[in-house]
Amino acid sequence: MIEGEIDGTDAAKREADAALRGAEEAELAARRESQGRGEELVSPLAEADERVIESALRPKRLTEFTGQVRVREQLSLILQSAVRRGRPPDHVLLAGPPGLGKTTIAMIVAAELGVPMRITSGPAIERSGDLAAVLSTLSEGEVIFIDEIHRLARPAEEMLYLAMEDFRVDVVIGKGPGATAIPLEIAPFTLVGATTRAGLLPAPLRDRFGFTAYLDFYQPAELEIIIRRSAGLLDVALTDEAALELSTRSRGTPRIANRLLRRVRDYAEVRADGVVTGDIARTALEIYEVDEHGLDRLDRGVLEALIRRFGGGPVGLSTLAVALGEEAETVEVVAEPFLVRCGLLARTPRGRVATAAGWTHLGLEPPASLGEPPALFD
Numbered sequence: 552m553i554e555g556e557i558d559g560t561d562a563a564k565r566e567a568d569a570a571l572r573g574a575e576e577a578e579l580a581a582r583r584e585s586q587g588r589g590e591e592l593v594s595p596l597a598e599a600d601e602r603v604i605e606s607a608l609r610p611k612r613l614t615e616f617t618g619q620v621r622v623r624e625q626l627s628l629i630l631q632s633a634v635r636r637g638r639p640p641d642h643v644l645l646a647g648p649p650g651l652g653k654t655t656i657a658m659i660v661a662a663e664l665g666v667p668m669r670i671t672s673g674p675a676i677e678r679s680g681d682l683a684a685v686l687s688t689l690s691e692g693e694v695i696f697i698d699e700i701h702r703l704a705r706p707a708e709e710m711l712y713l714a715m716e717d718f719r720v721d722v723v724i725g726k727g728p729g730a731t732a733i734p735l736e737i738a739p740f741t742l743v744g745a746t747t748r749a750g751l752l753p754a755p756l757r758d759r760f761g762f763t764a765y766l767d768f769y770q771p772a773e774l775e776i777i778i779r780r781s782a783g784l785l786d787v788a789l790t791d792e793a794a795l796e797l798s799t800r801s802r803g804t805p806r807i808a809n810r811l812l813r814r815v816r817d818y819a820e821v822r823a824d825g826v827v828t829g830d831i832a833r834t835a836l837e838i839y840e841v842d843e844h845g846l847d848r849l850d851r852g853v854l855e856a857l858i859r860r861f862g863g864g865p866v867g868l869s870t871l872a873v874a875l876g877e878e879a880e881t882v883e884v885v886a887e888p889f890l891v892r893c894g895l896l897a898r899t900p901r902g903r904v905a906t907a908a909g910w911t912h913l914g915l916e917p918p919a920s921l922g923e924p925p926a927l928f929d
């Protein structure tokens with residue numbers, strides 16, 4: 552099923568503004584209903600209401616896009632040469648943790664090519680017939696964006712192989728031994744796939760993308776630029792000191808940076824004169840329990856459980872998740888990447904391990920064994 556369709560031309564600013572206002576009101580209402588959900592503040596996953604606000608904050612063109620310098624340069628070459636040749640570019644795979652700009656880049660690809668884009672996702676395509684229906688109605692050069700492409704069902708995935716390579720799908724009519732496959736030509740298109748779990752993509756699918764972009768966490772300096780841009784769009788007065796403060800607590804993730812910005816703005820409006828200063832930002836984030844490294848309750852919980860209950864590990868992901876009363880996926884996708892990146896936790900073949908820095912972060916003395924270099928062939 553198609554979830555939505557947008558055209559390649561930029562949406563009128565007025566429309567975006569209206570959508571933004573509507574979404575913000577909805578968000579405020581939702582927040583009034585559920586006070587104190589602070590622990591979700593630094594989750595890189597977006598909530599339903601948030602997606603509307605996000606679309607208003609999305610950079611629309613490559614030149615507006617901050618960070619991911621190498622990806623930006625490579626994409627710019629691919630897209631420019633495609634435009635010059637008048638042919639659709641290679642299929643593009645965008646891989647990386649949530650909230651780093653995969654959907655944003657997919658939309659930019661369509662905008663730079665000046666073509667319409669269809670949006671769907673792996674879980675939305677339940678049967679291969681759904682995919683055939685989408686593919687057979689694409690017009691030449693169109694971009695189809697399949698989000699969470701690692702969650703495509705097997706038959707749809709196989710149909711996609713053929714479509715990506717030969718611009719053809721086999722529509723199967725009938726069942727059992729009497730079934731026949733009717734080949735159907737489809738217009739050349741560009742597939743943009745996004746995944747948070749590139750490792751789960753089967754090799755034949757991965758290999759059919761001509762270009763794979765691995766998105767990486769952003770540097771604080773890049774996040775500062777993003778935060779200032781968003782503040783401008785949201786009409787928030789923000790000092791440089793506040794932008795810096797937010798940038799270092801956003802876990803390298805633009806989605807979190809934008810979310811922290813909205814929360815400190817709320818605080819500034821209610822408790823001060825609306826201007827977000829460094830002090831206001833620090834006080835507000837203390838209330839929301841986001842520490843100076845951007846660690847929140849879940850992160851600290853993972854680290855605490857690992858160290859206090861399992862002696863620092865190694866312990867398997869599912870055991871750790873059960874001890875926390877969380878889903879294994881939440882621990883794996885939300886907390887761990889950041890803890891690993893901060894050097895507080897390590898993933899080893901035998902399980903999760905707290906590093907010496909992890910122990911010190913909780914104010915504990917790391918065991919002597921952690922100080923030694925790892926044994927060879929361990």
Ligand SMILES: Nc1ncnc2c1ncn2[C@@H]1O[C@H](COP(=O)(O)OP(=O)(O)OP(=O)(O)O)[C@@H](O)[C@H]1O
Nearest residue numbers: 605608609617649650651652653654655777805806
């Ligand atoms: N480079 C960037 N510059 C400015 N804003 C950005 C940038 N990257 C992402 N954002 C903002 O961060 C938010 C999340 O980005 P996006 O939705 O593209 O992430 P995603 O990688 O698709 O996440 P998910 O895996 O959850 O789908 C958007 O509001 C977008 O505006």
Ligand SMILES: [Mg+2]
Nearest residue numbers: 653654655698
């Ligand atoms: Mg996305």
